Amino acid sequence: MGRYRGKPAPDASITEAALDAMDADGLRSLICEMLPWFDEALLARFANALVDRAARNGSGWVPQGPTDAVVKEVEAFAEAAKRAGYAEPSVVDAYLREGCNAFLAKNYAAVFQIFRALLIPASHGEFHLGQDEMIHEVLGIEPATCAAQYVASMYMTATPKNRGMAVLSAINEMRGTAHFWAPLRELERIAIEPLPDFDDFLVQWKALVEERVQKGRKNDWDSDEDHWLREVVQRTQGPEGLAEVARASKRADDLRAWCRALVEAGDWKGVLAAYDEATELISDKAYARGDFLDGAALAAQELRRKDLPARLERAWREAxxxxxxxxxxxxxxxxxxxxxxxxxxxxxxxxxxxxxxxxxxxxxxxxxxxxxxxxxxxxxxxxxxxxxxxxxxxxxxxxxxxxxxxxxxxxxYAELSLLSDGDEARLVTxxxxxxxxxxxxxxxxxxxxxxxxxxxxxxxxxxxxxxxxxxxxxxxxxxxxxxxxxxxxxxxxxxxxxxxxxxxxxxxxxxxxxxxxxxxxxxx
Known part of the structure; x- marks a missing residue:
C-alpha cells in the first residue's frame, strides 16, 4: 500500500485570480459559508485577524470594548485562578479577547488591567492552562499580540517625562509572554493611532538603553538591551551611529549590525571598508572573522574588484x-x-x-x-x-x-542561507x-x-x-x-x-x- 502523502495544495495563482474576480458581497458570502468548516484554532486566528483588520481600515468601526464590570470580573477570575493553580483556557481566551477589543477601542486603561491580571501570573506559572510548555499552545488568541498591546497601552497612558521608563517596565513585565527584540518596530506595528511625541521618546529611550547596556555588560553574549540599542541608534543616527557602537564594543553582533546596515543601503564601498575594519577589530575570534572576510569578499564581488580571488583565499585560510x-x-x-x-x-x-x-x-x-x-x-x-x-x-x-x-x-550548515529565495546579493558558490x-x-x-x-x-x-x-x-x-x-x-x-x-x-x-x-x- 502506498504511503499517504496528503492532499495537493491548490494553485496559488488561480486562488489569487479568483479572489480578484470577486466583489465584496461575494467574498463576504463565501467567508460566512466557510466559517463552519474551520477548526477551533483556524477559526480563532481568522476571527482575531478579521476584527483587527476591520478596526484599522478607516471605516470607523471598532469592536465594543469591555465594561468596568467585565474588567473587575477578569481580575476576580485571575485571583481565583491563582488560588486554584488552574484556569480554563477557553475562559482565558475570551477575557484576553476582551483586552484586544479594548485596545482597538483605545480603552488603554482596560487593556492594562486585563492583560496584567492574566498574562503576568500565567507566564510566571501562578496558574496553569493545561499546556505542555507555552501558553500559546492552548489559546486561540496570540499572547505575543496581547503583550505588544500591553506595552503600547503603557506608552499611550504614561506621561511624556516618564514614558521611556514606563515602556521598559511594561516590557519587563511581559518578558515571560513575548520577546521584544525590536520594541520600536513593535510599537509602531501594533499601535491603533499615531504614537504621541515619538521623536522625543526616541531620545529618552536611547539614553535609557545606553545606560542599561553600560551597567549590564558581563560578557560578549547579545542581550535584549543590545538589540534595543542597535535599533534605536539605527533609527536616530543611521549606519554612522552603528559604527560608533561597534567600534566602542568590538562585539561581533554590533559589528555585523553596522555592516548589515550598509549592505541594506547598497553602499558597497562602505561595506568593504566596514567589513575590513570589522575583521581587524575582531581579530581574536576566528568564528566571526570568517563571516567578516566573507562580507568583504561579497563587497569586492559587487564592486567587480580584481582582488576578489585573494579575498576568497584569505577567507578560506583563516576560517x-x-x-x-x-x-x-x-x-x-x-x-x-x-x-x-x-x-x-x-x-x-x-x-x-x-x-x-x-x-x-x-x-x-x-x-x-x-x-x-x-x-x-x-x-x-x-x-x-x-x-x-x-x-x-x-x-x-x-x-x-x-x-x-x-x-x-x-x-x-553554512550553505543553508544560500538556498533561500531572497533577492539580496550573495557570494558566487x-x-x-x-x-x-x-x-x-x-x-x-x-x-x-x-x-x-x-x-x-x-x-x-x-x-x-x-x-x-x-x-x-x-x-x-x-x-x-x-x-x-x-x-x-x-x-x-x-x-x-x-x-x-x-x-x-x-x-x-x-x-x-x-x-x-x-x-x-x-x-x-
Missing amino acids: PSMVRLRRWLGSSNSKKVLLGRVSEALADVPERAYRQRALLCVLDGNFTEAARFLGSAKGLGWSSGDHPGHLLFPLFVSLLGGIELPDEPARD PEVADLIRLAGIQAPTESATRAAVIKSMRTAAEKRIAGVTENKRRRHYGHAASLALACAQVDSSTTGTKWLEGIRNEYRRYPALQRELGGRKGRA
Missing part, C-alpha cells in the same frame, strides 16, 4: 570550510589556475577536514587517496560537515557509472560538478585505481548498513540500501552481483532493509 574552499577554487579562470590552487590548498587544508581533503584529492586526480578517505570513514555521522561520504560516493558513482553528477549532493568539469577530471582508467575506488564504495556501504542496523536507525535504511545498490550499479560483474547478494543474505533478518534493497535503484 576553512567546504563552502569557502569551493568559492576560492571556483574563482579560477582556467584549469591551470585551478590545479595550482588545489596544490596549494592540499598543503594547508586542516588535517581533520576530511570532506575538503577528499574534494582536493579528486580535483588533483588522486583517486586512490580519495578512496582511502571514503573507506576509512565511519558508518554513522554522514550528516557531519566533515564526513566525506555524501561528497565522494555520488562522485564515484558518476565517474565510474557514466552518470551525470547532480548539483552538490550534500551541503554544509560553484557546485562541485562545476569544479570537476573545470579540472577536466575523468573516470580512472587504471584497473588498480578503479578497483580501489569500488572497494572503498563497498566498504562505505557495508559500514553504513552495519551502523544503521546496529543502532536501529530505520529511517536511514533507505540511504544505506541505496549505497549498496549503487555499488552493484557501477560494477555489474559477477563479483559485484555476489557482493550484493552477500549483503542481502547477511541482513535477511531485517525486513525493512530487505524491502529497501529490493525496491530501490542505486543512488547516493
